[in-house]
Amino acid sequence: MRYIYCPQCGAKLVGREIGDEGVVPFCESCSRPWFDSAYTCTITLVVNELDEVALIRQGYISDTYYVCVAGYMKPGESGEETACREVKEELGLDVEALRYTGSHFLPKRDMLMLAFEARVKKGEFHLSGEVDQAEWFTYPEAHGRMREGTLAIRLLEQYFEGREQQMQ
Ligand SMILES: [Zn+2]
Structure with missing residues (x-):
């Protein structure tokens, strides 16, 4: 599952570079990444x-x-x-x-x-x-x-x- 919107606040996620993970969907209002998950x-x-x-x-x-x-x-x-x-x-x-x-x-x-x-x-x-x-x-x-x-x-x-x- 790949997140497009923040599951917590509903804001649209933006791509952010996170170390070795590369570009990860990130919520700027919750200030946290949402990794693909299963x-x-x-x-x-x-x-x-x-x-x-x-x-x-x-x-x-x-x-x-x-x-x-x-x-x-x-x-x-x-x-x-x-x-x-x-x-x-x-x-x-x-x-x-x-x-x-x-x-x-x-x-x-x-x-x-x-x-x-x-x-x-x-x-x-x-x-x-x-x-x-x-x-x-x-x-x-x-x-x-x-x-x-x-x-x-x-x-x-x-x-x-x-x-x-x-x-x-
Ligand atoms: Zn959020």
């Missing part, structure tokens, strides 16, 4: 003690494909806090262990995704209103229900490839 979101692969994966289906995304729990970060939250909050809100489950697995920029959606693996106890879901369905899937089942080429399916593959290596 939304930051978390995406979390939720796995239980049986190595089953919790996936959700949200009608506004797709009627057939399942996705990972994901959501926007709120100001003041760490990525870890967002990931745990989203798992709780969308599935009603408590995260017992969380591991950060890397960041991924999605240019089409102008989003930076922070990816996590969350370990939870297998339990009943208590779904948020944003979620139409959630289910526990084995790896092959999960793979068959996710859209090819998405970040979510890459996270799924990455997790189970890692599990195989641990067992060899």
Whole structure:
């Protein structure tokens, strides 16, 4: 996202040279630059003690494909806090262990995704209103229900490839 007007006071921004950054949109009344920015979101692969994966289906995304729990970060939250909050809100489950697995920029959606693996106890879901369905899937089942080429399916593959290596 590139700012043209100041998000705080609405004044038109002007270009100003700022060190190594080059020319940056600058608000003269607030006296601050507005760097190009992207939304930051978390995406979390939720796995239980049986190595089953919790996936959700949200009608506004797709009627057939399942996705990972994901959501926007709120100001003041760490990525870890967002990931745990989203798992709780969308599935009603408590995260017992969380591991950060890397960041991924999605240019089409102008989003930076922070990816996590969350370990939870297998339990009943208590779904948020944003979620139409959630289910526990084995790896092959999960793979068959996710859209090819998405970040979510890459996270799924990455997790189970890692599990195989641990067992060899
Ligand atoms: Zn301003």
